[in-house]
Amino acid sequence: MADSMFGKDVSKNIEGDSVPKDHVYLEETFYILSKKNSVFRVRLTSKGLSLTKETDGSSKEQTILLRDIIGSKCMRSKRRRHGASSCVCSSLVGPQQLKVVEENSGDLDENDISAYLYIYSYILKRSRRSWKRERTTITLRFRSFDKYEDNNREAQKWRTTIKCLIAGQPITYVPPLNDKKILILLNPKSGPGKARELFQTKVAPILQEAEVPYDLHVTKYAQFAREFVRTRNVYAWRTIVAVGGDGVLFEILNGMFERLDWQQALSEIPLAIIPCGSGNGLARTICHLYNEPYITQNLTGISMALVKNRITPMDVVRIETKTKIMFSFLSVGWGLLSDIDIESERLRAIGGQRFAVWAVARLLGLRRYRGVISYVKIKDVTNLPKPKQPLTLSHSVSQDGALDSPDAEAFIDCDENSEVFSNAVNGKHHQRVDSWYSVNSRRSAFYSTRGSEYHSVTSGGSEMRSPVHACMHGPASHLPSLVSQLPSHWVHEEGEFVMVHVAYQPYIGEDFLFAPRSTLSDGVMWMLIIKAGISRSQLLSFLLGIGQGSHAEINNEYVKMIPVSAFRIVPEGSSGYLTVDGELVEYGPIQAEIFPNVVNLIVPDLK
Structure with a gap:
């Protein structure tokens, strides 16, 4: 029979995460060398790796979900050096003592005919206050046959099946090929x-x-x-x-x-x-x-x-200024938050804390900006198509x-x-x-x-040469030109503002839950308008609440959040900052419209 060595970091299922029975692709029994009368029955299913430990009539089951497994590798035991223990099994008592190398290594232990399969996973576990991923390695030792080639064939069968399941491809016992x-x-x-x-x-x-x-x-x-x-x-x-x-x-x-x-x-x-x-x-x-x-x-x-x-x-947002067209995935800002973002660049070395530090400075020296804001309001966000x-x-x-x-x-x-x-x-x-x-x-x-x-970044003479002049393409705009009059159904607001910030993602920073109702592909931009006249204490309350998204429910004479599909901002004067995805753009008129489902984005498995 095959033997097994399970690292001490193997964890149980996530609390409340039930694992229904699923199709079984492979099944094998492995013995625990360091414990008498203990065996593991291992099943590879479309759900993951199911491990059932049986000891003296009692059993305990755990499952490592497929979505937490990232890969596997076949190895051979490493040759012992002179003076090492002469006992053939001594290196197998604990996982820390096992030394393995790849099959093509010149440092193989020819006396060990076993094939070792390492399975790598990162399992969600609850810490004191939150969840985190913990690295978990399962080591399966195959030695049912008298020749290494036969044992390796069995290990490779498991490895290939795991790779096919991870890739979402049919099980073929031929490793899935993606050479890109x-x-x-x-x-x-x-x-x-x-x-x-x-x-x-x-x-x-x-x-x-x-x-x-x-x-x-x-x-x-x-x-x-x-x-x-x-x-x-x-x-x-x-x-x-x-x-x-x-x-x-x-x-x-x-x-x-x-x-x-x-x-x-x-x-x-x-x-x-x-x-x-x-x-x-x-x-x-x-x-x-x-x-x-x-x-x-x-x-x-x-x-x-x-x-x-x-x-x-x-979704992406097409943005037009007086001299440029660009595409955005995060936000457009004018006023307070943009001031904090741009002016805190000098504190970049302290990371994300720079925003909090500069927010205090900007509250003490609060600025007002005059201009005109125009937008197309989405009347009903409940009937938007699901992502x-x-x-x-x-x-x-x-x-x-x-x-x-x-x-x-x-x-x-x-x-x-x-x-x-x-x-x-x-x-x-x-x-x-x-x-x-x-x-x-x-x-x-x-x-x-x-x-x-x-x-290498230090390569000499390796700068790229652009063969053609850069020209922005992308989906065609449905809006009038930036200097043209807007249609009659647009809403216009003129006056003094502390800030206008438009976001199309829930978070615009690690700690800024700006638009809690937003998703990656819903066709909605959320425009936050804060008018001049708001007190510093109210602004402080806003900044403190933005981490939890509680500001999104505020709707009073100074603060409101509006779902829009297009907007135009025309600031007066020449002093201020306009940002797109946190990048500084020219100060002046700017307009934008959203285009759904244009970009494909890599995301984690659904939980």
């Missing part, structure tokens, strides 16, 4: 400047365990990510991931709309975000809507979404198959003269990257994800 990498664009200066370190220690280990290959490009200058997705063959990748704040995703989104094939590119290639900035509004929104714990600088849950590859549609449920993408369809050929790959993936780090692929070795890989030397192996490459 994910493209990661990392802004090293986002927020407090820890994006590199966070990716190295939090994201890369999960991608390595899940065997998800990637290309990592570090942005070299402002608008690098925008130029990159506009000028490259993005069909060479299956997902584009922004690592940083909302600003780097703003660049990526607008770079996609500057492509002639924007519609096809956005329909085939989903976008994703790994939050390493100060605001992180979209990432906080995703976790909020999909019941994924959001813990600052803990990127486990949202990194797992890259593995699962579930997508859902997201679509997430789908699983198994692959992306290439625009041009010829561009995916090996001959084209070097041009597509690499800047000239850039340094690339990768494991050996097809016998080819690449140079090492700059020194930040060694920040955590024990983590360095995480960058040997099969086929993954890193493109």
Whole structure:
């Protein structure tokens, strides 16, 4: 029979999470070497990994849900060094003593014919005040046969079945093939400047365990990510991931709309975000809507979404100023919140706390802004179409198959003269990257994800050359030009305002639950108007309540929240800030309209 070694971190089901019986794909009995009369009956079902421990007539069952499993790997035991214990089974008493290596290693223990299957998962567990994910590793030892090849065949059967279930593909016992990498664009200066370190220690280990290959490009200058997705063959990748704040995703989104094939590119290639900035509004929104714990600088849950590859549609907002057209996914601001956002940039090093610190300063020196606000009010938000449920993408369809050929790959993936780090692929070795890989030397192996490459920020002479002048495309506007008169059914408000902020996501920052009723794809923008004359104590109450969203229910002579489908803001004078997704834009007239379901976004599994 097969033997088993279960790490001590295996946890029970989440409280209240019932696991109904489901289709059983594989079943086996494993013995616990360190305990007498104890066996585990392990079943792999479409629900997950079911473990039943039987000891002296009593049994205890637990299930690791499939949505929490990210990958598995087959290993062999490592050769013992001279002077180590001579007992064949001594290394198997506890999981900490087992040493394994990959099958192609030159350090194999030929005397051990066992095949070891490692199953990696991150299980939701309740902490004192909230939920968090805890890394759990299951180790199954297969040694029912007299030859390693036969035992390995059984282990590989389990591994392949797990991979098929994770990918949402039919069970075939042939590993599902998805040779397209994910493209990661990392802004090293986002927020407090820890994006590199966070990716190295939090994201890369999960991608390595899940065997998800990637290309990592570090942005070299402002608008690098925008130029990159506009000028490259993005069909060479299956997902584009922004690592940083909302600003780097703003660049990526607008770079996609500057492509002639924007519609096809956005329909085939989903976008994703790994939050390493100060605001992180979209990432906080995703976790909020999909019941994924959001813990600052803990990127486990949202990194797992890259593995699962579930997508859902997201609305975008077309924005027009006097000189530019752009597309937004988060918010447009004028007045108090925009002042806080822009002026607190000097405190970027302290992260998200900069907003709270600067809010106090702006309350003491409260400003008023005169202008005209016009909007199209949505009369009934209860009858809006429900957002679509997430789908699983198994692959992306290439625009041009010829561009995916090996001959084209070097041009597509690499800047000239850039340094690339990768494991050996097809016998080819690449140079090492700059020194930040060694920040955590024990983590360095995480960058040997099969086929993954890193493109160095310090590369000389590697700036991209844009072959064509950038031109914004995207869905055509339904609004009059910015200087034209608006239709009669629009509502107009003129006077002095403390702020006007329009958001189309629940969160506009980690702690700003701005629009509690909003979803990713509902066709609604929520406009908050605060008029001049409001007292500082009322404003303070508003700022304190925005973390819980209680401000959204306020409706008085100074504060109101309105669902709109389009709006125009015309400020008077030349002093003030206008922001789009937290980015400063030219001060002056601005108008916007929402377009539903234009972008596909990577999200966690539904809970």
